[in-house]
């Protein structure tokens with residue numbers, strides 16, 4: 001039986017590990033924390049999953065959160081000099097946000113219950129060499145953790161060389177009730193030059209319904225906090241202060257809210273980076289990096305966990321198809337290039353959201369605020385970024401797209 005070792009019990013590592021167990025592989029997950037430590041640890045990125053990734057997770061059979069509130073009615077607000085454009089749709093296949101602390105703790109426990117082996121160890125490169133000696137494949141799925149340049153930056157595919165946003169996030173309970181027939185369940189506000197505000201339901205580590213409030217601040221802009229908070233109450237207070245100035249609507253909704261637990265906050269920044277997926281260990285053995293460790297996106301388009309899930313699922317299939325053939329560096333490269341044919345669109349879409357919309361994108365967003373079909377297609381594009389291309393990057397294609405929806409070049413309203 002083939003033995004696969006996975007470093008990291010997060011979104012990518014667990015999806016892969018549980019998937020391989022279903023195919024009767026001998027799988028070891030090396031986790032830097034036990035399930036209990038994960039459950040009660042610091043919150044991760046909120047990781048809203050769209051329909052495709054949610055279905056892939058559900059296909060594993062371990063999603064035990066019937067009380068989690070899906071978000072079907074989605075409102076994206078685009079701030080423009082001419083006013084706020086509301087782009088709203090009712091999704092037939094909703095978004096779902098389950099606190100990764102709950103999901104990963106439960107999944108890691110399930111993994112061991114179903115025959116997977118867990119090693120609790122913050123793995124080093126030297127450890128990986130040991131694992132490589134006794135495994136047919138070592139997959140590194142350790143999130144943002146870097147291992148002294150084990151995975152080299154891919155300059156051709158990395159668009160940025162510094163953080164594009166400063167992130168402040170809390171999970172809160174006691175939000176002012178705002179569910180009404182006309183109201184969205186998830187509200188995302190894009191404010192060019194300032195940043196973005198994400199306000200969505202989440203099912204937390206303590207199995208409570210709560211809300212995520214994520215502020216993405218353009219460095220140096222009005223949302224950029226004077227200092228990065230160092231604890232939960234400070235983070236919530238900083239978010240409140242910033243919202244009171246920039247978005248009184250949000251402020252009104254959270255002024256009486258409280259952190260869902262003492263660890264339900266994060267603050268920081270990182271540089272979106274694509275890395276080469278094959279890393280070479282001191283012994284000369286190769287490891288394959290998946291998820292954030294080799295493709296780190298800003299949270300702005302919610303692609304990170306979605307992408308990690310899709311890649312892990314895809315990789316599982318390719319490992320099984322490979323049967324007894326070697327899982328060597330040439331194969332690792334081939335598999336990841338194949339997945340890149342999809343994920344390059346996810347990256348391009350996500351990176352595009354970090355800069356003010358181009359004129360042809362503004363036309364489409366403007367049209368989406370008046371046309372239900374375009375609004376629905378745009379919002380569904382978060383789940384399937386290739387569907388937004390080529391119009392997202394090509395003005396002529398955008399014109400054709402609008403014409404196909406019966407909208408001419410001269411729009412009746414100004415942006």
Ligand SMILES: Cc1cc2nc3c(=O)[nH]c(=O)nc-3n(C[C@H](O)[C@H](O)[C@H](O)COP(=O)(O)OP(=O)(O)OC[C@H]3O[C@@H](n4cnc5c(N)ncnc54)[C@H](O)[C@@H]3O)c2cc1C
Pocket residue numbers: 007008009010011012013030031032033044045046047048049121122123124141142143144145167169214266290291292293299301302303304305306307308
């Ligand atoms: C503020 C914020 C909001 C976000 N919102 C979204 C969203 O709405 N939608 C979305 O799709 N994505 C979102 N993301 C991104 C998403 O959280 C990540 O892309 C996703 O979790 C990546 O999965 P992963 O498996 O690569 O890493 P992770 O899920 O981070 O898992 C890595 C695991 O490896 C462990 N580990 C680290 N080092 C070691 C080691 N040396 N040895 C053993 N274990 C180790 C870690 O503790 C962790 O358990 C968001 C991110 C942030 C920061």
